[in-house]
Amino acid sequence: MSVVNGAFVVDGRPAILVEGLTKSFGEVHALRGIDLSVPRGTVLGVLGPNGAGKTTAVRILTTLLLPDGGRAVVEGYDVVREAAAVRRTIGLAGQSAAIQEELTGRENLEIIGRLYHLRWKQARSRAVELLEQFGLADAANRAAKNYSGGMQRRLDLAASLVGRPRVLFLDEPTTGLDPRSRLGMWDIIRSLVADGTTILLTTQYLDEADELADEIIVIDHGLVIAAGTAEELKGRSGGDVVEFTVPDRSRVGDAAAAVAGLGEPHADPETGVVSVGVGSRGSDALIDTVRALDAAGVATRGLALRRPSLDDVFLTLTGHAAEEEEQPSGRRRGRGRRRAAADASARDGVRAAS
Amino acid sequence: MTAVAERASGPFGAPSMRVRFGWAVTDTLTITRRNLLVWLRVPAYLVFTVVQPVIFVLMFRYVFGGAIRVDSAGGYVDFLMPGIVGQTAAFATFATAIALAQELKKGVIDRLRSMPMARSAVLAGRLVADAGRMLVTILVIIAVGYAVGFRFHNGVGPAIAMVALATVFGLAIATISAFTGLAIGDEESVQAFGLIWIFPITFLSSAFVPISSMPGWLQAFANNQPVTYTINAMRGLAEGGPIEASLWKSLVWIAGIFVVFVPLAVRAYRRAS
Numbered sequence: 312m313s314v315v316n317g318a319f320v321v322d323g324r325p326a327i328l329v330e331g332l333t334k335s336f337g338e339v340h341a342l343r344g345i346d347l348s349v350p351r352g353t354v355l356g357v358l359g360p361n362g363a364g365k366t367t368a369v370r371i372l373t374t375l376l377l378p379d380g381g382r383a384v385v386e387g388y389d390v391v392r393e394a395a396a397v398r399r400t401i402g403l404a405g406q407s408a409a410i411q412e413e414l415t416g417r418e419n420l421e422i423i424g425r426l427y428h429l430r431w432k433q434a435r436s437r438a439v440e441l442l443e444q445f446g447l448a449d450a451a452n453r454a455a456k457n458y459s460g461g462m463q464r465r466l467d468l469a470a471s472l473v474g475r476p477r478v479l480f481l482d483e484p485t486t487g488l489d490p491r492s493r494l495g496m497w498d499i500i501r502s503l504v505a506d507g508t509t510i511l512l513t514t515q516y517l518d519e520a521d522e523l524a525d526e527i528i529v530i531d532h533g534l535v536i537a538a539g540t541a542e543e544l545k546g547r548s549g550g551d552v553v554e555f556t557v558p559d560r561s562r563v564g565d566a567a568a569a570v571a572g573l574g575e576p577h578a579d580p581e582t583g584v585v586s587v588g589v590g591s592r593g594s595d596a597l598i599d600t601v602r603a604l605d606a607a608g609v610a611t612r613g614l615a616l617r618r619p620s621l622d623d624v625f626l627t628l629t630g631h632a633a634e635e636e637e638q639p640s641g642r643r644r645g646r647g648r649r650r651a652a653a654d655a656s657a658r659d660g661v662r663a664a665s
Numbered sequence: 666m667t668a669v670a671e672r673a674s675g676p677f678g679a680p681s682m683r684v685r686f687g688w689a690v691t692d693t694l695t696i697t698r699r700n701l702l703v704w705l706r707v708p709a710y711l712v713f714t715v716v717q718p719v720i721f722v723l724m725f726r727y728v729f730g731g732a733i734r735v736d737s738a739g740g741y742v743d744f745l746m747p748g749i750v751g752q753t754a755a756f757a758t759f760a761t762a763i764a765l766a767q768e769l770k771k772g773v774i775d776r777l778r779s780m781p782m783a784r785s786a787v788l789a790g791r792l793v794a795d796a797g798r799m800l801v802t803i804l805v806i807i808a809v810g811y812a813v814g815f816r817f818h819n820g821v822g823p824a825i826a827m828v829a830l831a832t833v834f835g836l837a838i839a840t841i842s843a844f845t846g847l848a849i850g851d852e853e854s855v856q857a858f859g860l861i862w863i864f865p866i867t868f869l870s871s872a873f874v875p876i877s878s879m880p881g882w883l884q885a886f887a888n889n890q891p892v893t894y895t896i897n898a899m900r901g902l903a904e905g906g907p908i909e910a911s912l913w914k915s916l917v918w919i920a921g922i923f924v925v926f927v928p929l930a931v932r933a934y935r936r937a938s
Contacts, residue, residue, distance in 0.1 A: 373779045395781060403779040409772035411699065413706040418699075425695040426782040428688055454706065470776065 324387065326351045326478050326509035327372065331381035334367050341367040343533040344381065349511060349526070354504055356524025357513040358621070364533040365513035366406070369482045372511070373403045385478055402476030406483045408463035409470070412456035416447050416466050419455060420473060427474040441469040445499065461492025468499065479503065481512045485519060497522060517621030527621075531629050545619045550590040552623055553600050555614040557583040562609050569607035570600055577626060588623065589616075689783035696790025697797070700764070704798060710760065714798055718753040718806045725749065725873060726813045733874050737904065739816060746810040747827065747899035748872030750803050751892060754835025755867050757799045759859050761791060761839045762846035766855040769847060774934070788934055792839055799835045803828055819905040827902035830915070834895045837919045838863075840926040847933035866892050871900075891918035 327349040334342040341364045349355040357365050370376040372383055374394040382389070388396040410419050417438050424434030442451045445465045450458060455466055464484065471479060484500070485493040500523055504510060514520050520527045521541045529537040529544070537544055553573070557566045566585050567578040573596055574588045589596035597616045604611055680688065704710050722745075730741040737744040768774045768787075777787055807815075807828070817824040842859065849855045869883060870876075870892035876884050887893055894915040901908030 370775075373775075375775055375778055398779060398781040401779065403776060405772040405775055407772045409776040411703060411773065413703045414699070418702065422695060422699050423776075423780075426692055426777070426780055426786075428691070428782075474780065 323350075325349055326353075326386055327355070327511060328384045329368075329372070329381070330383075332368065332371060332378050332383055333380040334364075334371060334376065334378050340533050342371075342378075345530070345533070345535055347528055347535065347538075349509055351509050352504070352507050353525040354500075354510045354512060354523055356520030356527040357511065357530060358515075358517065358520045358527055358625070359513075359530035360515060363530045365530055366482055367533075368530075369403075369405075369480050369511070369513060373401055373480050374398055399474070400477050402471035402474060402479045404464075404468045404471040404479070404481050404484060406486060408455075408460075408467040410455050410463060410466050412463075413454060415452050416442055416455055416458070416469075417451040419466060420470060423470045423473045429473075437473055441472060445469045446495075459492075461488055461495065464488060464492070464496065465499070468496070472503075476508065478509045478511070481510060483513055483515065486515065493519075517625065521621050529625065529628055537624070537628050541621065544621060544624045547624060547627065550588060550619065551593055551596070551616055552586050552619050553589050553596055553614070553616055554584065554586040555600070555604075555611040557585060557609060558612055559583075559610065565607055566604060566609045566611065569603045569609060572603065573599055586623070588619070588627075685783070689785055689789075692783040692786030693789040693793060696786050697793045700791060700794035701797060703764075704794070713760070714757060714802050715805050718749065718756075718802055719809050721752070722746075722749055722806055722809050722813065729873070734878075735875055739818065739904065740814075742810070742814045743816065743818070743904055744875075744900070745873065746807065746815040747831075747903050748870075748896050749806060749810070750827070750831045751834065751870075751896040751899060752867045752872050753802055753806060754799050754831045755838045755863055755892065757795065757802060757835055758839040758842035759856065759863065760798070761795050762842035762849075762855045762859055763852050765791060765843055765846035766850050766852040769850045770852065774847075778934075784935070785931070788843060788930055791843060792836060795839050796832055796836050800828070800832050803831055817903050819901075819903060823902040823905075827899045830895065830899055830902065830912075834891075834915070834919055837922040837926075840923060840930055844926050844930040844933055847930060866890060871896050891915065891922070894918060 325348045327347070329345055329347045332342050332345040333340075343364075345364070345368060347355065347357075357368065359365050367376065371378045372385060372390055374390050374397050377391060384390070385397045386400045388400065390397050411422070414422070417435075420438035420441055421431075421434045424437050425431070427434075429437060439448075439451070442448045445468065447458075447462060447466060447469070450462060455463060458466065468481075468484065471481075481500070485496050488496065497519070500510065500512070504523075510523075512520075512523060524541065527537075527539065527541055527544060528535050537547065539547075553570070555566075557563045560580060560583050563578050563580050563583050563585065567576040570576050570585065570587050573592075574590065576585055576587045578585045587596075587600070589600075592599075593616060597614075600614065604614075704714075725745050726742055730745065733741055735741055735744040765774075774787065778784075817827075841862075845858055846855050849858060869879075869887050870890060871887065872892060876887045876893065879887055894911045895918070897911035898908050898915045900906070901911065
């Protein structure tokens with residue numbers, strides 16, 4: 312980077328660069344040395360369970376929290392030493408809708424515009440423009456407390472864009488939204504990327520990262536445990552997966568034992584879903600599975616061969632699923648949120664390349 | 666790929682000191698305006714800031730007042746009104762603490778802290794709006810006081826000084842509330858904590874009863890705390906009589922509270938998480 316007449320020339324430098332970032336809260340080590348790099352105009356998906364350190368990383372990058380160690384640079388500005396400059400280039404939409412519910416959508420955006428030091432007229436036209444863009448024009452003059460959850464989150468996202476940020480931080484932008492609002496949010500995020508905005512997006516949802524992100528990093532216990540494109544990460548999970556459901560829950564264990572010869576099976580005794588990573592053996596593995604289950608006398612439903620999902624990746628990398636509850640018995644059950652006391656042995660400790 | 670990013674121009678360029686001071690002022694006014702708009706939009710806030718103090722006036726004037734002996738020339742109502750005005754200003758700061766705790770919880774403060782606005786504006790705007798709110802409340806209850814027999818006996822200037830003193834005192838208490846709101850960050854806890862300190866300092870004072878009617882150990886506290894000094898000074902301003910001793914002690918307390926709690930509140934805002 313060279314400085315020319317107060318302007319600086321950027322030679323393809325990343326929009327966000329993080330090296331060895333650490334942060335502890337007393338005994339809790341939220342970040343234990345994170346590296347990441349986000350090229351301009353791309354989306355980085357930061358994936359991890361609750362408490363993995365995602366929000367802490369976002370708070371440091373948006374100047375809300377000081378790191379203990381390491382370095383973070385946004386658009387060439389250091390988040391600690393040049394925090395004011397960072398704030399002029401970023402937008403933040405957090406986990407909850409940070410809007411003033413008593414005020415109308417338009418008032419909310421106008422006030423944000425004024426705080427970006429736009430003139431009243433500019434603030435108003437920017438508000439109107441964003442309300443149109445986010446499908447809130449009809450609700451512009453209604454108090455935001457009467458908005459649906461999806462509308463509130465859209466208004467919140469609109470508020471983060473008032474200052475035309477070059478880098479946008481979205482901390483779990485769709486958590487708590489119904490499926491339809493989620494899809495709407497995805498469309499909006501895609502259109503922002505099309506306009507050249509760099510986005511760092513945290514999520515607990517693997518499909519969301521798969522859908523939106525150019526690159527994904529997986530964080531667990533404050534460390535980046537994997538990085539790459541969705542396809543690369545899927546490739547690391549050991550290839551294709553054979554999956555089937557055992558309707559008779561008492562036979563789930565038998566089914567898992569029957570297919571253990573093909574690969575390491577993961578069985579969920581509650582849903583009866585059994586999955587086995589079978590590498591690149593594809594349809595041969597499918598036939599072997601059918602034979603093995605037939606020999607064991609286990610009836611199944613929905614037997615299929617599929618490409619690995621990011622869920623499989625997470626399971627492979629961490630030894631626990633992304634959103635499951637670790638039971639004291641070590642058995643897994645349903646969709647709760649938890650922080651696993653998961654075994655570190657399954658981690659491969661890979662750092663994201665920067 | 667080579668891109669040129671402008672560093673020091675346009676609306677988001679690095680500003681000069683003078684520009685930054687101008688922004689601090691306009692940002693504070695923007696936040697003030699926002700807070701007053703919210704206040705006007707929520708009927709419950711209006712009820713709390715206007716109806717509740719009026720109920721206190723009527724209750725103390727007509728229910729408890731008959732049983733309270735004071736040696737004020739105009740009787741209990743003249744004794745009561747400066748007390749109620751002071752108590753109202755202190756109670757108004759419950760809203761200061763609760764609003765900040767709510768904004769913290771909802772992420773509004775995170776959003777504002779991640780923006781290139783003046784760092785001082787959120788607190789300053791909150792305090793300016795709350796001072797305006799207090800002033801409206803005070804004027805309403807003085808009007809109600811007039812309807813139930815209260816009169817200023819010391820002229821217009823001192824009457825205005827009384828209202829000003831009450832507002833400045835309320836503002837000082839508001840800085841304590843702002844600190845608690847930001848430091849605790851949970852509206853229910855903040856409210857509960859407010860009861861623990863705002864109630865005692867207002868009721869264990871000369872606001873509603875002569876301190877001489879309290880037991881000795883309580884008098885020691887009641888005689889030497891800021892609410893008593895302030896309300897005694899307000900009474901002197903409203904009704905005449907000696908005020909110097911209580912006025913300067915009140916002002917020293919107010920200054921002391923600002924000196925201690927403004928930095929604490931600012932620090933809590935900076936660290937808010």
